[in-house]
Amino acid sequence: MRTFQVPTREQVTPTVQGVFDHMQSAFGMVPNLYATIGYSENALTSYLAFQNAQAKGSFTAKEREAVFLAVSEVNGCSYCQAAHTAIGKMNGFSEDDTVQLRAGSHADTRLSTITRLAASITKNHGRPEAQLLEDFFALGYDEKGLVDLVALVADKTFANYLHNITRIPVDFPAAQKLEALPA
Structure with a gap:
C-alpha cells in the first residue's frame, strides 16, 4: 500500500500556505490531518468553510465535539479520536466523558x-x-x-475516511482504547 506523507508548507499552493500560517498562528501547529487535506486547495478551503458554518448550527461546541467523538469511534479513526478527545477536554469534558461519549453511554441524556x-x-x-x-x-x-446533525456526521466522516486511507501520523495524544462498544 502507498505510504502517504504529510505535505510541508513548501509543497502546497500559496493559498494553502496562508491557511497553514493562520493555523500555526492560532493553534501553534498545523494538525497533520489538515495539512494532508491541504494537498487539495479546494478540499481544504471548502472543508474549513463547511466546518465554520456548522458552528452557527443547532449544536454547541461541546455537543459538536461529542458528535465528532461518536462518529470517529464508529469509523475507527484513531486520529480524530485523539484530536477530539483533546479538543473535547478544552470544551469541558473529562477523559472519562470522552470515553463514555465514544461508547454511547454518557450520563447526560441530551x-x-x-x-x-x-x-x-x-x-x-x-x-x-x-x-x-x-x-x-x-x-x-x-x-x-x-x-x-447529519452535516456534522458528514464533516467528521470525511476526516475519518481521509485518515483511515492515508494513516498519516497522529499528532495528538492517543485516545484511550475502549474495552468494548455496545451493539
Whole structure:
C-alpha cells in the first residue's frame, strides 16, 4: 500500500500556505490531518468553510465535539479520536466523558441521545434506528437540528475516511482504547 506523507508548507499552493500560517498562528501547529487535506486547495478551503458554518448550527461546541467523538469511534479513526478527545477536554469534558461519549453511554441524556443517533446514522449509512430518531425529536430538536446533525456526521466522516486511507501520523495524544462498544 502507498505510504502517504504529510505535505510541508513548501509543497502546497500559496493559498494553502496562508491557511497553514493562520493555523500555526492560532493553534501553534498545523494538525497533520489538515495539512494532508491541504494537498487539495479546494478540499481544504471548502472543508474549513463547511466546518465554520456548522458552528452557527443547532449544536454547541461541546455537543459538536461529542458528535465528532461518536462518529470517529464508529469509523475507527484513531486520529480524530485523539484530536477530539483533546479538543473535547478544552470544551469541558473529562477523559472519562470522552470515553463514555465514544461508547454511547454518557450520563447526560441530551449528549447520550445526540451521540447515539450520530453513531447510528454513521453505522447504518444514513438509516438510523427509528427509536433514536424519536428520542432526538423528543428532546425538542426539529428538522433543522436533524439536518445539522447529519452535516456534522458528514464533516467528521470525511476526516475519518481521509485518515483511515492515508494513516498519516497522529499528532495528538492517543485516545484511550475502549474495552468494548455496545451493539
